[in-house]
Amino acid sequence: MRIAHLNKFFVKRKKRGVLIVISSPSGAGKTTIAKKLVSKKLNIELSVSLTTRKPRSNEINKVDYHFVSKKFFQTKIKQKHFLEHAKVFDNFYGTSQKEITNKLSKGKNILLDIDWQGARQVRKKKATDTVSIFILPPSLKVLKQRLMKRESSLAFVNNRMSKAKKEIAHWNEYDYAVVNKDLKQCLKEIKKILEIQKHKSSGKTILKF
Template structure:
């Protein structure tokens, strides 16, 4: 069987519950490595380098952009954020599955830079429920919420570019479906490392 891990990319619109589902999945499957992002922002109280983020100087981050050392990156409010390619590849080569929880724009970049990943689109039960979830957060103004909802409609159209779609009606249901997807992916013929000649040699010959 394959000794290399899977890169699982969990994406979807803001408010779909990516973070909640990802945490629940990792609680049930602690063997999965959560992808740690690099950032140029200053550490907050209690944050640890290499655990919460890889805290990086701007010039170092920009050098890595130039040398294509990120699977995806973005600049948000004057700070860079990105997924280090080396960290992901090292874990995959060591046989560990890696999950990347990311927005739709970031997932597009990963599709281009690592198309062999497993891309899962997390759907809210409805746009109405998505609106309710964002309002309940209480972290955004009404104008920002309207923009997020308008953006969500366009993001849902990107679902056709993913390998799988999972409806997040209940967190536990979504987690079970993602676990089933991981099992199915590992059973794909192109993911199985069999030394064909050696396998054939073990077969009985009449």
């Protein structure tokens, strides 16, 4: 695969931008993958979500997330501010509808790192603009091993594993599913999906192998 081909497709796209939705259970690698797909050359920007959870030590406000209070978030729900929003692990996450709409109209391709609940809402509201990809772990055993390396609490890991099984059940709602056994190979698979993207004159996004 040649990156130049990807560059040509995204830069020359004159119509609306595309929403690239990536989801996975915790520990399957979607956040790392999303950040590696972001590229000025490919005209792909990462959407920065609002969240009520506390920032981690390596996270920066307005770069990784917009960290807000639950009161602020709930006000935004009432104002119908969100393209999608969901409660995940007792915290709220949401994507600004106005920001996404503006960027799509300017031809920007926006990558959303969101869970299946948010992805379902996006597909419903932006069906003709959306390409959805679900990242699967090689197995539940490998997923647990990855979580154990990242977290010291067994109870926490078991809770995430319980949630992961429910999340994985939604993989077939997506346009594509890619197994993240090896990060480089997984990225290659996703870039192939984007490379072969075609669109009809109506503007509806179609992907074919």
